[in-house]
Amino acid sequence: MTASATAPTSLVLVRHGESVGNVAATRAEREGALVVDVATRDADTPLSERGREQAAALGAxxxxxxxxxxxxxxxxxxxxxxLETARIALDAAGTDLPLRQDERLRDRELGILDRLTWRGVLDRYPEEAERRRHLGKMYHRPPGGESWADVALRLRAALGDLQRRDAGRRVLVVVHDAVVMLLRYVLEELTEDEIMTVAREQSVRNVSVTRLDRVQDGWRLVVFDDVSHLAALDAAITEHEGTADTGG
Incomplete structure (x- = not known):
């Protein structure tokens, strides 16, 4: 039996649509705030209206x-x-695929730094900010939280189950920005320097598509952070904002 026969044929990794947390974080950074104003716990933060539109565009x-x-x-x-992103996309696509939830695919937990902007970390935990700078993103674990290496460890376990359960299938994986990065790190067998270079040069945008195909000796990256499916939605939003700006 070949290696490819014991694993999915392809993995399509999608980051969730814009959330109300993303909107609040952008506002907090713009205003120089110390704390992101989000009432829900991270696990319960829903999509914004734009995020729901993005999920529907993914479905199309x-x-x-x-x-x-x-x-x-x-x-x-x-x-x-x-979950909202996946369900809206599947509904828009007119398909009813099996949907498996797995807590090992959750976002990175930030512990005491949760909901703080970078200014907030510097203000409230200056020693932790220095420790983060010294250790780097891969190995810095905030008290009560996770490092990137911690997330990679649980992703390796999840991938083991995924590959056994859905061997030979094409799998859509709906997750978070750091999780997309770390799935690349694990599947492509990248080094710390290599994945940090990727992270510095390109973000994982909302509802972006990253695809890896199974090959004989591992996984091959086909596309990374592709948002071309949002072009029509973004153009419509730009046109609407332009009309609003001119008062027409």
Missing amino acids: WLAALPPDERPEVVWCSPYVRT
Whole structure:
């Protein structure tokens, strides 16, 4: 039996749509605030209106894929924003795929730094900010939280189950930005320097698509952080904002 026969044929990694937490974090950074104003716990933070529109656009993209490229099963973080993204997309695509929730696919936990902006970390925990700078993103574990290495460890376990359960299938995985990065780190067998270079050069945008295909000796990256399926939605929003700005 070949290696590819014991694993999914492809993994389509999607970050959730814009959440109300993303909106609040952007506002907090713009205003120089110390704390992100979000009332819900991280796991319960829902999509924004724009996030729901993005998820529907993802569904239209899924529906337009050739039959031999469409996902056959979905694995999803159990957080509200990821589940909403998956369910809205599947509904828009007119498909009812099996959806498996797995807590090992959840977002990175930040512990005492949760909801703080970088200014907030410097103000409230200056020693922790220095420790983070010294250790780097891969190995810094805030009290009560996780390092990137911690997340990678649980992802390795989740991937083991995913590969056994859905061997030979095309799998859609709806998760979070750091999780997409770390799935690349694990699947492509990257080094710390290599994944940190990727993280510095390119973010994982909301509802972006990253695809890896199974090959004989591992996984091959096909596309990373692709948001071309949002072009029509973004153009419509830009046009609306332009009209509002001119008062027309």
